[in-house]
Amino acid sequence: MKWTYNNRANAIYFIIAAFLLLLPFVHDSRSLFILLTQVFIFSIFAMSYDLLLGFTGIVSFGHAMYFGIGAYAIGVFMKRYEPTNLNFVLAILTTILLTAIISFFVGLLTLRLKSHFYAMLTLSLSGLFLVLAEKWRTLTYGNDGFTFRVPEILKDRTDFYFICLICMIAVFLILSRFTNSPVGRVLQAIRENEQRTESLGYQVLHYKIIASIISGIFAGIAGILYAVSLRFVNTSVFALDITLDALLMTIIGGVGTLVGAIIGAGLIEFAHHWLTALAKEHWIFERWIIFFGIIYILAVMFFPLGIVGTLKSINWKRRKKPDVKKEEKLAG
Amino acid sequence: MMTTLIETKDLTITFGGHIAVDGVTIAVPKNHFKSIIGPNGAGKTTFFNLLSGQLSPSKGSILFNGKDITKFTPTKRTREGIGRSFQITNVFPNLTVLENVRLAVQSQRGLRYTMFSHFKKYKDFETKSIDWLKLVLLDEKKDSLAKNLAHGEKRKLEIAMLLALETEVLLLDEPTAGMSLEEVPAILEVIKKIKEQGNRTIILIEHKMDMILDLSDSVMVLFNGRLLADGTPNEIMQNELVQSAYLGGLHDE
Structure with missing residues (x-):
């Protein structure tokens, strides 16, 4: 039963991936590709966030700092040095190194700080990076940011579309492997019951740090792609909005499911696009964030499991219903 | 056979002014089956939390295989060989x-x-x-x-x-609590089986005294955090102090 279910899910993923890969050959809408590229980038970001929130149960409000580090790393490299492939690789390595180091220390802090205290701390930490990006003018050009040129291979929008899509698929595969590895299973145990995980003999802190680092690195990569897609970077990449977007995407899509993060990212990005387009019709659509607020409240109230979670639970209930009845009979 | 596996020395923990476990000194030999009994609030579970590392004592020490493990985290104690189950599921x-x-x-x-x-x-x-x-x-x-x-x-x-x-040591905190009566024998059977294998040291908290008396090698009684008595099941049954503690006649001064 479970196998057929998994196979069906895999088949659907495969079809969607193939469809997205073939799309550029049959369709030719520049704005759609740019939009889809954004979706892929934010999918990576949301999946990395979901690893913390959905799998390990760590609530972080500072995820934008990794995103921003990636964005600024690529920007600074491309601006200061020639936009060559080598420098591009160096920027990626720098991002990985920086995000790994910072997320290691941020992960360490989970030892002392629990839930909302940790959330507040990460919030202020990312605020610190925001201030740093504003004040370090020689490197970041302050609030206004700067434009930069990108290497030849990233110039074509269609190519970049493929690169982002492949990155997203790769991150999805890596993270689904990771969450199903022995370590990944322990992460889910920590989410469920930290104390019990400890008394089973697992060093909870180590696992939290592992989750924090992996999540930080992927968020940094999402930041790189984001900056490349705009060829521009400013302090907004460190803003709280970025973290809130990830939070929104994972919660609406379904916490604790990687597909949910992707669906959430798609939904939010498309909704964002359409709502701002509607601004020509009526002024209220300029304040599209109001609608997101409403959607968010409704989602938390009526679909706390998110889209994917709700779908799964419906399926599950239908199959297990006879079982539940039996249980009740036994209890009675 | 009589090498000591777990030892507590003057183990004490206070919460604010309240002394939950008060100077308990015991020694549990290897492959021994010890039961802990006592009325509600006697400090049985607190004593367990001290053994498994969920709480750290205000005073006293815990030795495992001759090694001082008082400062070990629960994770480390599990890896050393002390596993526990919880009363609250x-x-x-x-x-x-x-x-x-x-x-x-x-x-x-x-x-x-x-x-x-x-x-x-x-x-x-x-x-x-x-x-x-x-x-x-x-x-x-x-x-x-x-x-x-x-x-x-x-x-x-x-x-x-x-x-x-x-693990070498099993700490069982009321394993049958909340089970329906038909289920209890099965679980006791499991515990008996493990005991018969003879390579585990078991410390068990139990409310229903009669059920575990024939399983236990020894029984210790906690009352208001203090070790009231420690001996074979028979000795405990005959102990007047214990009887009055259970009948509610005993009051702390």
């Missing part, structure tokens, strides 16, 4: 029953930091887990989520998880 609610046990088996096998292989690759972990579930008569429920189990079943799961750790 303490499982992973949104994971399946099988997964709950599998996590314990995975820990026991020392597979802690493998990141890039699928967990299903370790097929024997699953077979082993199912064996443990069979032992506690829970194998039919292996695919249910733990939160959907009946209370008694959660208790069984709890025990299966403890057994799966295969």
Whole structure:
């Protein structure tokens, strides 16, 4: 039963991936590709966030700092040095190194700080990076940011579309492997019951740090792609909005499911696009964030499991219903 | 045979002004079966939390195999060989029953930091887990989520998880609490089986004294945090102090 279910899910993923890969050959809408590229980038970001929130149960409000580090790393490299492939690789390595180091220390802090205290701390930490990006003018050009040129291979929008899509698929595969590895299973145990995980003999802190680092690195990569897609970077990449977007995407899509993060990212990005387009019709659509607020409240109230979670639970209930009845009979 | 495995020396813990465990000194030999009894609030579970590391004592020390483990974390104590079950059911609610046990088996096998292989690759972990579930008569429920189990079943799961750790010492905190009467003998049977294997040291808290008397090698009685008596089941039964404690006649000064 479970196998057929998994196979069906895999088949659907495969079809969607193939469809997205073939799309550029049959369709030719520049704005759609740019939009889809954004979706892929934010999918990576949301999946990395979901690893913390959905799998390990760590609530972080500072995820934008990794995103921003990636964005600024690529920007600074491309601006200061020639936009060559080598420098591009160096920027990626720098991002990985920086995000790994910072997320290691941020992960360490989970030892002392629990839930909302940790959330507040990460919030202020990312605020610190925001201030740093504003004040370090020689490197970041302050609030206004700067434009930069990108290497030849990233110039074509269609190519970049493929690169982002492949990155997203790769991150999805890596993270689904990771969450199903022995370590990944322990992460889910920590989410469920930290104390019990400890008394089973697992060093909870180590696992939290592992989750924090992996999540930080992927968020940094999402930041790189984001900056490349705009060829521009400013302090907004460190803003709280970025973290809130990830939070929104994972919660609406379904916490604790990687597909949910992707669906959430798609939904939010498309909704964002359409709502701002509607601004020509009526002024209220300029304040599209109001609608997101409403959607968010409704989602938390009526679909706390998110889209994917709700779908799964419906399926599950239908199959297990006879079982539940039996249980009740036994209890009675 | 009589080498001491676990020893506590003047073990004391205070919460604010209240002394929950007061200067308890015991020695448990290897492969011994010891039961802890006492009225509600006597400090039995607190004493357990001290042994398993959930709490650290205000005073006194704990020795395991001659090694001072007073400062060890629960994780470290589990790895040294002290496993425990909890009185308040303490499982992973949104994971399946099988997964709950599998996590314990995975820990026991020392597979802690493998990141890039699928967990299903370790097929024997699953077979082993199912064996443990069979032992506690829970194998039919292996695919249910733990939160959907009946209370008694959660208790069984709890025990299966403890057994799966295969620790030298088993700390069982009221293993039969909240079980229906028909289920209790099965669990006692499991405990008896483990005892008969003769390679485990078991310390057990139990309310229903009569059930465990014939299993126990020795019984210790806690009352208001203090060690009231410690001896063979027979001695305890005859002990007047204990009887008045249980009948409620004894009052702390």
